[in-house]
Amino acid sequence: xxxxxxxxEKAPLPIKAIVLAMAEENRLxxxxxxxxxxxxxxxxxxxxxxxxxxxxxxxxxxxxxxSDAPNVPPQLKRGRGKHPPGGQAGHPGAGRKLKPxxxxxxxxxxxxxxxxxxxxxxxxxxxQPHRHQVTELPPSxxxxxxxxxxxxxxxxxxxxxxxxxxxxxxxxxxxxxxQALTGYLSGRFGVSKRDTAEMLADIxxxxxxxxxxxxxxxxxxxxxxxxxxxxxxxxxxQAVANVDxxxxxxxxxxxxxxxxxxxxxxxFKRFATRGAGGVDDLLGPAYAGTVGSDRxxxxxxxxxxxxxxxxxxxxxxxxxxVDRGGPSQIVGRLLLVQVERMFALWYRVRDGTLxxxxxxxxxxxxxxxxxxxxxxxxxxKRRETRQTCRNLLKIEPALWTFVDGLGxxxxxxxxxxxxxxxxxxxxxxxxxxxxxGSQFVERxxxxxxxxxxxxxxxxxxxxxxCQAYTLGEPAPSLLPVASTATLHVSSPN
Numbered sequence: 001x002x003x004x005x006x007x008x009e010k011a012p013l014p015i016k017a018i019v020l021a022m023a024e025e026n027r028l029x030x031x032x033x034x035x036x037x038x039x040x041x042x043x044x045x046x047x048x049x050x051x052x053x054x055x056x057x058x059x060x061x062x063x064x065x066x067s068d069a070p071n072v073p074p075q076l077k078r079g080r081g082k083h084p085p086g087g088q089a090g091h092p093g094a095g096r097k098l099k100p101x102x103x104x105x106x107x108x109x110x111x112x113x114x115x116x117x118x119x120x121x122x123x124x125x126x127x128q129p130h131r132h133q134v135t136e137l138p139p140s141x142x143x144x145x146x147x148x149x150x151x152x153x154x155x156x157x158x159x160x161x162x163x164x165x166x167x168x169x170x171x172x173x174x175x176x177x178x179q180a181l182t183g184y185l186s187g188r189f190g191v192s193k194r195d196t197a198e199m200l201a202d203i204x205x206x207x208x209x210x211x212x213x214x215x216x217x218x219x220x221x222x223x224x225x226x227x228x229x230x231x232x233x234x235x236x237x238q239a240v241a242n243v244d245x246x247x248x249x250x251x252x253x254x255x256x257x258x259x260x261x262x263x264x265x266x267x268f269k270r271f272a273t274r275g276a277g278g279v280d281d282l283l284g285p286a287y288a289g290t291v292g293s294d295r296x297x298x299x300x301x302x303x304x305x306x307x308x309x310x311x312x313x314x315x316x317x318x319x320x321x322v323d324r325g326g327p328s329q330i331v332g333r334l335l336l337v338q339v340e341r342m343f344a345l346w347y348r349v350r351d352g353t354l355x356x357x358x359x360x361x362x363x364x365x366x367x368x369x370x371x372x373x374x375x376x377x378x379x380x381k382r383r384e385t386r387q388t389c390r391n392l393l394k395i396e397p398a399l400w401t402f403v404d405g406l407g408x409x410x411x412x413x414x415x416x417x418x419x420x421x422x423x424x425x426x427x428x429x430x431x432x433x434x435x436x437g438s439q440f441v442e443r444x445x446x447x448x449x450x451x452x453x454x455x456x457x458x459x460x461x462x463x464x465x466c467q468a469y470t471l472g473e474p475a476p477s478l479l480p481v482a483s484t485a486t487l488h489v490s491s492p493n
Contacts, residue, residue: 045383098133140204145175170470174216178206180462182213183220187444188458190424217440220462223469224443227478231265231446234479236284238262240407242292243282243299244415245274246423249431250438257422257441258282261414263407264480266449268422270438276301290405292412295391304397308405310412314392315339321377321385328385331377338366338373346402346410360403367400418449450478 101107112122147169151162170176178200185191191199193213200206208216235241241260248257248270256274260267260282271278276298283291292308293299299307318339321332345362348354354362374396377389392399402408422445432438447465451458465475 048383096133098131104133142178142204142206167471168467172216172219174206174208174212176466176470177459177463178204178208179216179219179223179466180459182208182216183440183444184448184459184462186217187220187441188448190421190428192428214437217444218436219469220466221436221440221443223462223465223475224447225439227465227475228267228443228446231450231478232260232267232269232282234265235260235262235267235282236287238265239289240292240405241283241287241289242409242412242415243279244293244412244419245278245296245298246419246426247274248422248426248438248441250435251431251433255431255438257419257426259415259419259422261418264450264453265478266418266446266453268442268445268449270442274298290401290408292409292415294412295395300395304395305401307395307398308401308408308410308412309392309395309398310410311339311342311399312411312413314399317388321388324382324385326382327380328377328382331373331380331385335370335373338370342366342410356406363400363403367403370399371396421445421449447478454480 111126114121147165149163149165151160153160172179174182181200181204182196185196185199186193193210196213197208197210200208241262243258243260245256245258248255250270253272255270255272256278257268257270258278258281260269267282269282271281279291279298279302280287283289288306290306290308291299291302292310294310294313315336318332318335321328321335323329324332342363345354345359345366349356349359371393374389374393377385378393380386380389402410422441425441425445432441447462448458451461461476468475
């Protein structure tokens with residue numbers, strides 16, 4: 001009960017002292033309670049962060065599947081899980097087809113000589129004999145070519161005359177095909193230098209020291225310099241490019257290996273930055289096409305109308321909503337339902353069973369539902385969910401660029417698949433030690449990936465490039481035959 005001023009004035013001094021002491025103690029207790037409340041809130045937020053990090057898997061984040069704990073179940077791919085892996089019972093077999101006789105090197109004929117019943121001599125030919133073909137590798141023996149340069153003395157004037165080396169003579173001790181094979185083994189199959197030396201010795205009977213292998217790789221790199229430069233210029237002129245990056249240290253310096261993927265040509269470049277400058281250096285500061293990417297901040301300087309955010313990443317973000325429980329779980333589940341509906345329609349567009357116009361009309365309610373759910377997410381209590389929803393609404397047009405843009409994919413899977421080979425290379429080699437080594441990585445990955453996109457023989461191309469470099473001629477182009485130097489702008493159907 002509050003004390004009136006008159007009663008306070010009449011109160012004895014000891015009572016006043018006790019009241020003042022109790023008031024001060026009460027004030028201190030309130031301060032302590034306030035401090036403890038703040039500390040509890042901070043600890044709760046820290047616990048939420050730690051739980052979020054603990055529960056992150058490849059299903060709800062960008063972590064690779066190899067980082068998942070043993071107790072995390074593998075994620076079933078679309079169309080699997082109903083049947084065991086491998087060929088299903090009753091499916092038609094796909095045996096090896098027989099080659100025509102003109103492509104057979106040797107024919108071994110087995111004919112009966114005498115009749116098994118009466119013993120009489122058998123003559124004639126079977127018009128349809130049973131045929132069985134065996135493919136075998138012949139023993140490999142390297143071809144050693146010796147170039148001799150003679151010097152002759154003129155019998156008239158006594159001058160010494162030395163012949164010129166043939167133009168096709170390699171300056172190296174190894175020919176163009178061995179150079180190409182050395183680069184192919186490391187750039188395509190990830191073979192170490194020691195294993196490359198062993199393979200050359202055991203399979204091809206070629207003795208090559210460990211120190212010679214980097215030398216051959218550098219010759220391949222030099223041969224690919226101009227074609228790779230042309231390939232990067234080609235990618236910078238395309239209407240759509242998917243981009244991704246991964247760390248790539250060089251000696252003790254941090255760096256990043258970037259990849260730009262188009263349907264026919266893919267380029268790799270290492271830069272010291274992972275920021276927006278890397279995007280501009282890869283695609284060019286004046287790039288006017290559409291960029292498919294994840295939601296990393298390096299792409300935020302791009303206009304939302306010129307960008308497509310990866311829906312595979314978004315699906316994992318929404319799964320993270322579900323794993324948080326509570327209201328986030330409800331919003332996450334509803335968003336995942338819309339994702340499944342969207343992909344079901346997109347697969348039909350990709351397969352040609354749904355027109356682009358019908359796809360656009362069918363997607364309108366899905367777009368509206370996603371928009372509303374993201375707005376709801378901005379008001380939830382869980383901070384991580386609120387932040388993700390707010391960030392997605394800031395770039396909302398970039399979620400749907402693929403709806404109207406021809407050639408734009410809803411995911412960034414093309415870039416991630418292409419970059420995976422660089423990731424594996426980095427993990428086994430821990431990067432490179434010099435600029436020359438990084439250039440070899442860029443050029444060989446660009447050549448191998450692009451040639452495989454175009455169904456061209458990689459080893460034959462690398463051999464031709466090395467031969468051209470020896471002769472001082474331009475290397476074969478990595479560009480598709482029907483390439484064009486103009487930018488193709490996508491338009492809605």
